[in-house]
Amino acid sequence: MRRLLLKRVIGMISVLVLTAGLTGTAPASAAATATVSIDAAQRLATIHDLGVGMNVAVWDGRMNDPVTSTLLKDAGVTAVRYPGGSYADGYHWQTHTTEGGWYMAANTEFDKYVATTRAAGAQPIVTANYGSGTPQEAAGWVRYANVTKGYGIKYWEVGNEVYGNGHYGAEWELDKHESKSPTTYATNLLQYVTAMKAVDPTIKIGAVLTTPGNWPDGIVGPGDTQDWNNTVMSIAGSRIDFVIVHHYPYSTNEGELLTKPQAEIATMTRALRDLINRYAGANAPNVGIAVTEESSNYALNTSPSGLYAPDAYLTWMENGAFNIDWWNLRNGTDCQNVRTIQGATDYNDGGIVSSGETCEPPANTPFPPYYGLQMITKLGGPGDALIRAASSGSLLSAHAVKRANGDVNVMLINKDPDNEVTVDLSYSGFTPSSATPTVYSYRKNASSIGSAATGSATTQTVPAYSIVVVQLRPGSGGGTAACRVDYTKSQWQGGMTANVTIRNTGTSPVNGWRLSFGFPGDTRVTNAWNASVAQTGVEVTATNASYNGTIPPGGSQSFGFQGTWTRDNANPTGFALNGSACRTG
Numbered sequence: 001m002r003r004l005l006l007k008r009v010i011g012m013i014s015v016l017v018l019t020a021g022l023t024g025t026a027p028a029s030a031a032a033t034a035t036v037s038i039d040a041a042q043r044l045a046t047i048h049d050l051g052v053g054m055n056v057a058v059w060d061g062r063m064n065d066p067v068t069s070t071l072l073k074d075a076g077v078t079a080v081r082y083p084g085g086s087y088a089d090g091y092h093w094q095t096h097t098t099e100g101g102w103y104m105a106a107n108t109e110f111d112k113y114v115a116t117t118r119a120a121g122a123q124p125i126v127t128a129n130y131g132s133g134t135p136q137e138a139a140g141w142v143r144y145a146n147v148t149k150g151y152g153i154k155y156w157e158v159g160n161e162v163y164g165n166g167h168y169g170a171e172w173e174l175d176k177h178e179s180k181s182p183t184t185y186a187t188n189l190l191q192y193v194t195a196m197k198a199v200d201p202t203i204k205i206g207a208v209l210t211t212p213g214n215w216p217d218g219i220v221g222p223g224d225t226q227d228w229n230n231t232v233m234s235i236a237g238s239r240i241d242f243v244i245v246h247h248y249p250y251s252t253n254e255g256e257l258l259t260k261p262q263a264e265i266a267t268m269t270r271a272l273r274d275l276i277n278r279y280a281g282a283n284a285p286n287v288g289i290a291v292t293e294e295s296s297n298y299a300l301n302t303s304p305s306g307l308y309a310p311d312a313y314l315t316w317m318e319n320g321a322f323n324i325d326w327w328n329l330r331n332g333t334d335c336q337n338v339r340t341i342q343g344a345t346d347y348n349d350g351g352i353v354s355s356g357e358t359c360e361p362p363a364n365t366p367f368p369p370y371y372g373l374q375m376i377t378k379l380g381g382p383g384d385a386l387i388r389a390a391s392s393g394s395l396l397s398a399h400a401v402k403r404a405n406g407d408v409n410v411m412l413i414n415k416d417p418d419n420e421v422t423v424d425l426s427y428s429g430f431t432p433s434s435a436t437p438t439v440y441s442y443r444k445n446a447s448s449i450g451s452a453a454t455g456s457a458t459t460q461t462v463p464a465y466s467i468v469v470v471q472l473r474p475g476s477g478g479g480t481a482a483c484r485v486d487y488t489k490s491q492w493q494g495g496m497t498a499n500v501t502i503r504n505t506g507t508s509p510v511n512g513w514r515l516s517f518g519f520p521g522d523t524r525v526t527n528a529w530n531a532s533v534a535q536t537g538v539e540v541t542a543t544n545a546s547y548n549g550t551i552p553p554g555g556s557q558s559f560g561f562q563g564t565w566t567r568d569n570a571n572p573t574g575f576a577l578n579g580s581a582c583r584t585g
Contacts, residue, residue, distance in 0.1 A: 034391060261397070502582070
């Protein structure tokens, strides 16, 4: 089953609210220069343990070949979703069979998938069968995975694209329920939540939503009083742990495709967060956003998708998504729409590596999106802080990360197919070393990532249609503060208290302090003492009180807080004092 071909048809009938007015023509050529400003003190998000994800599908007979775990690991994939898109709503895990005679490849069984995922150093994400399954079947899967086998799988979806069940006209998703309405899905979803969490109360369960601004978002179906998202969230919003959307942007050319991360994603995440805040009640801060299918949906195997992939992933993360999963590791193609795009052959294959079809390169040959995702590993990893990076050019995207050791890395994506761009970089809250930085690059139509010591911290040249990552160490003038943070905690199931001590290890006093850090888990601060503490998502900022703003050389100030947690109360990462990284005790 070549799901991406269907996706492209659905994309053409989408309500393209977010892209209304686009002409489909390529953007005008950018100037030869651009500026990028990086604010190391402005944390946008922390890269989640499941941030860079990938789909696999049970029709892929190579799914669990030894090379698969190597491909996933080398690409920096930390989450792997199973059993494969719409197949999930016909898949019965006990018998490893599907409804309707859909093709199933050998060597794709659940236990083998888990072994491959673990060998890649990633975590599983599993989609339970809603379309032809039952809450009891899903609960049995949780029991087998987490009790019998001890796999500890935390993230479970209930259904795939259930809104494609015919309720709104288009029908591609199997749904055997008599009613196909959002009310029916939400009501049944609550039964899934109850049954699955009765087996393992620590798991996280996600609800299927429509992608804001895309079909059928905003449509009130027959017999309904609200659209899909408002109906599902009004019934189940207080009981779920995350919401699920899929993103297949509709584009008519490469230039239009490369506008999509900035044009669509922030608006989509705001709409999702508004729904969560409206319906999830007190649990709203703990409800996450997962994009369990993401694809360029155009120029799938050529350089435009190589640029799009990291731009989309990082933009989703910066706007609050904790997981993004590319569709697909291997997908295949019918070889009917092979064409040349930007000087390279596009096979119309939705996989990130070749499936080895007759028109394609050998199986497992990486396509450009693979290298695009691999470039994220040069930028940062789980626990690192995404910080503000602003570009002056419409054809230049910029993303930046501050690592726990005080380093700052910057990704620059040149979307101009013909012209290189010289970029002037400036920094706030970070002083880079004057040494020549290490720069990783993925160039147009390349088959590998290169590296060199080149340019400077303040000037870099990015070739046409290329991605570079500039890795910067802090200089002697700043970047790593003369401070150390000691963090101690006391915890119990669901609750905790912590004490934080900031020590001035330098020779000058600190007059006024602001300490920022991020929680890798789901800890939420409920109250604090000796500081004003604010939290947005996983990001926390503590500001001194009126009476403890000065830290003399060799001195310290302390504050504390109380919090709650559900799944993971891991210690914070990335402590930064007034924008500069601190060592931890």
